[in-house]
Amino acid sequence: MIDRGPLTAAVQDLLARATGRPCGLGELPLVDGEPAELPYAVLYPLGGTPAATPFVDSWAEATLTYQVTVVARRMDQAEWLADRVRRAVLQRTASGAWVNGLEASGLYVWARRQLADDGFDSESAKDCVVSGAQRFQFSVTG
Template sequence: MIDRAPVSEALQHLIVKATGRPCGLGALPLVNGKPAEVPYVVLYPLGGPVGGAPLADASEDAELVYQLTSVAGRTDQAEWMADRGRRAVLERAPSGAWRNSLEIPGVDVWGRELDADDGTDTTASAQGVVTSSQRYRLSATSRT
């Protein structure tokens, strides 16, 4: 079975490293114990099917879905942060390998795709909050 917690932690670490901005896991990110300043991102684990291994294969499979919500003070900041998040998760090097690797003991994340892009939400812009949300699907297999 593929546990979600190590995948979530690795994805959060990848996003922080690749974007250079704070990322909270299901919550507002903290920097030195205080709420992060915008722009930042929040990573939400959403679910997805986890399948058992076929009879002749000891590997387990999982499709894990995450929402990455960029939070900013203006629309251009939210779009900038969303672009950085997209690159962090999906960008490939010229060799075809993922530019930002996911290091998860015992798990090989072999597929990453943008599942949905909800675009920018400006309904709270009068309060200085603009968001942009994308959902990503990770396909993983356990390493035996």
């Protein structure tokens, strides 16, 4: 059986570390107990597709989907952070290795891909907030 929690924690850590900006889990991130300054990211675990293996199979596989929403004051900030998020998750070295490792306790992440980039909500820009969502999928083995 694949536990989602370790992968969620690893993805959240990867985003904060590789982008240099705070990343909340389903909510506004906090920095030293205070709401983070813009721009920041919010990670949402969505759904997944477990492979057809018994729950006791230690080699079970799953494909888990996450949404990363970037929130910024201006469009250029939102685009900057969205680019950093995409690079954090997907960028590879010349030899094909991931630039940013993704270590999830008890799991081996063997594939990553971007499913969607929904662009930015420019309507909210008049309220000094711009947001945009991207969805990523991670294939894991237990």
